[in-house]
Amino acid sequence: MGEIQLVQDKAIYCYEHPRPAVTVDIILFVFQEEQLRVLLIRRANEPFKGKWALPGGFIGENEDLYDAALRELKEETNVSNVYLEQLYTVGKPDRDPRTRVITVAYFALLSAEEVAQQEVHGASDAGETRWWDIYDLPELAFDHQQILDYALQRLRWKLEWTALGFLLLPSEFTLSELQRVYETILNEPLDKRNFRRKILAAGVIEPTGNMRAGDHRPARLYRFTATAIELEQARRRFP
Amino acid sequence: MGEIQLVQDKAIYCYEHPRPAVTVDIILFVFQEEQLRVLLIRRANEPFKGKWALPGGFIGENEDLYDAALRELKEETNVSNVYLEQLYTVGKPDRDPRTRVITVAYFALLSAEEVAQQEVHGASDAGETRWWDIYDLPELAFDHQQILDYALQRLRWKLEWTALGFLLLPSEFTLSELQRVYETILNEPLDKRNFRRKILAAGVIEPTGNMRAGDHRPARLYRFTATAIELEQARRRFP
DNA sequence: AGCAAAAAGTGTCATACTGACAACATGTTT
DNA sequence: AAACATGTTGTCAGTATGACACTTTTTGCT
Numbered sequence: 001m002g003e004i005q006l007v008q009d010k011a012i013y014c015y016e017h018p019r020p021a022v023t024v025d026i027i028l029f030v031f032q033e034e035q036l037r038v039l040l041i042r043r044a045n046e047p048f049k050g051k052w053a054l055p056g057g058f059i060g061e062n063e064d065l066y067d068a069a070l071r072e073l074k075e076e077t078n079v080s081n082v083y084l085e086q087l088y089t090v091g092k093p094d095r096d097p098r099t100r101v102i103t104v105a106y107f108a109l110l111s112a113e114e115v116a117q118q119e120v121h122g123a124s125d126a127g128e129t130r131w132w133d134i135y136d137l138p139e140l141a142f143d144h145q146q147i148l149d150y151a152l153q154r155l156r157w158k159l160e161w162t163a164l165g166f167l168l169l170p171s172e173f174t175l176s177e178l179q180r181v182y183e184t185i186l187n188e189p190l191d192k193r194n195f196r197r198k199i200l201a202a203g204v205i206e207p208t209g210n211m212r213a214g215d216h217r218p219a220r221l222y223r224f225t226a227t228a229i230e231l232e233q234a235r236r237r238f239p
Numbered sequence: 240m241g242e243i244q245l246v247q248d249k250a251i252y253c254y255e256h257p258r259p260a261v262t263v264d265i266i267l268f269v270f271q272e273e274q275l276r277v278l279l280i281r282r283a284n285e286p287f288k289g290k291w292a293l294p295g296g297f298i299g300e301n302e303d304l305y306d307a308a309l310r311e312l313k314e315e316t317n318v319s320n321v322y323l324e325q326l327y328t329v330g331k332p333d334r335d336p337r338t339r340v341i342t343v344a345y346f347a348l349l350s351a352e353e354v355a356q357q358e359v360h361g362a363s364d365a366g367e368t369r370w371w372d373i374y375d376l377p378e379l380a381f382d383h384q385q386i387l388d389y390a391l392q393r394l395r396w397k398l399e400w401t402a403l404g405f406l407l408l409p410s411e412f413t414l415s416e417l418q419r420v421y422e423t424i425l426n427e428p429l430d431k432r433n434f435r436r437k438i439l440a441a442g443v444i445e446p447t448g449n450m451r452a453g454d455h456r457p458a459r460l461y462r463f464t465a466t467a468i469e470l471e472q473a474r475r476r477f478p
Numbered sequence: 479a480g481c482a483a484a485a486a487g488t489g490t491c492a493t494a495c496t497g498a499c500a501a502c503a504t505g506t507t508t
Numbered sequence: 509a510a511a512c513a514t515g516t517t518g519t520c521a522g523t524a525t526g527a528c529a530c531t532t533t534t535t536g537c538t
Contacts, residue, residue: 014251018300019258022330022341061257061339065330089328089343091261091304100300102261102341104328176486193488194526201524216485217533415515432517433497440495455514456504 020091020100024068025056025144027087027151028079028108030115030131031168036184037131038148039077040140047097048141052132054148056103069106077129083109083167087151095143105147107154109167135187159185163204166224174212174219175199259330259339263307264295264383266326266390267318267347269354269370270407275423276370277387278316279379286336287380291371293387295342308345316368322348322406326390334382344386346393348406374426398424402443405463413451413458414438 028039040052055076059068066084073079084106091102132138134152137145158164165181179195199205206225211218267278279291294315298307305323312318323345330341371377373391376384397403404420418434438444445464450457 012253012255013257014253015258015260016251017260017297018252019254020261020298021254021256022259022261058256059259059330059341062332064332065328065341086327089304089325091298091343093301093303102298102304102343104330104341174486191527192486193528196487198525213534216483216535217487219486413515430498431515432499435516436518437496452505455506455512456516458515 018100020102021096022059023056023101023103024059024065024072024106025054025103025147026069026073026084026106026108027054027148028073028077028082028110029134029151029155029168030110031112031181031184032115032131034180034184036134036181038134038137038151039079040130040132040138041076042128042130043141051141052130052138052144053141054105054144055129059104065104066106069104069108073108079110079114081114083164087154088147090143090147092143103147105151107151109155109164111167111170113170156186163202163224166204172208172210172212172221172223174221176219178205178222257339259341260335261298262295262340262342263298263304263311263345264293264342264386265308265312265323265345265347266293266387267312267316267321267349268373268390268394268407269349270351270420270423271354271370273419273423275373275420277373277376277390278318279369279371279377280315281367281369282380290380291369291377291383292380293344293383294368298343304343305345308343308347312347318347318349318353320349320353322403326393327386329382329386331382342386344390346390348394348403350406350409352409395425402441402463405443411447411449411451411460411462413460415458417444417461 030037030039039055041055043049043051043053055072057068057072057076059065060071063071065086069084070080070082073082073084085108087105087107089102089104093100095101095103134148137148140148155164159182165178165185168181169177175196178199179190179192182195183190204225205222208221208223210221212221269276269278278294280294282288282290282292294311296307296311296315298304299310302310304325308323309319309321312321312323324347326344326346328341328343332339334340334342373387376387379387394403398421404417404424407420408416414435417438418429418431421434422429443464444461447460447462449460451460
């Protein structure tokens, strides 16, 4: 089916039918300095030269989609050890002016600790790399704004219905910190007492016994209960 | 980028980098004779010759993914006027033994009325076409069983959290019929009184004034309230 | 030492939703 | 007319929700 030919000393890949290029793009969220941020890369080349874009790239010839997303993230941003989940696949014929490109978007969460440790940077072929406040974004390349909108929607949904907030926090955190994550992502204030009641009732976090001192009154520190990470709140609609 | 060459009188398509083939497969659900069914096609050729597979095919060179799904559905099964939503994209390198294939799976619902009218049939290149009870499936080709499992999961979820059941029923239906749809899809019995209370409270259906006579006591007929079709039950987790 | 400021922590009440549960109504069949 | 099949209806106890304000503990300043 797939044939390799040599034309002017360059390998080219030939098929009986036209094929689209397939890329994997990643929306990497992080919670830093009281902001929900995404990682973007400034495009060094046309099209959309100078515009900001989601990190991503072509899938390898023998690479699973998930693995491709991990690899791209590692290559372009030096980030590993993330939570990754497939988001959506976009494929409008004209979304890339150069050639037909189908993009499988992945959605990634990185804990604050990892960000600090991993020294996220822009890599070789990618240009400048930078975290952007989700509520104050630059103009994006391609249809990346739409993808990002959808990712934010998914993040919000996940936050409300699963125990996902953890992935954005360090391993020990206070309830106030957790609440700020929720408020920032949902983009609205929450009632402190109701928030605590619900989070604690959900049984997904537990006190570590330690305290965070420094600010004013010391706050109790919590961690996530082991397996509660992706506990899909199995709420049934019909009993 | 994409170059077309002629080799032995056949057009071939050449690229600098290897590209996967991209297909769209559709899980078409229908509710018939008290069963939740999916449409499958028996493969006429290798690989998996004789096994059953989801309808689908290659995306056109200038075709959106959604449009491709619609077209394939129309071509292979003569079905149009369906609810279609993207499900998931699979791309393990060895999922098709012939060549690298990435498949965007779509999830479709067809009302009982449409099924009757549209005379679903197997088309030209596809072999035999047949509805299968979701709980009594044959052995499937490729990784289609996994895709189907995921589709069923999504269907169940949608059923519980959105007003999606309608799409599987005729335009007028009784509450008992609706309940049977729910019970069949969720694969468990539901309490009649609680079911009615909830469905009616949700405000997604309304009585048409007509009655279904014939069996025993005539049953009140309902229809779905206009815009309630994809009303994502906007239940908030934090007030 | 005393006071103000900042953040942490805590409880109640009215309402709505949930799930478990059984009897009666209306038409058909024999 | 009696048996049968299906449709329709309500209660009650338990739990979850959302609205709402004050006290506690520490820091920082004077």
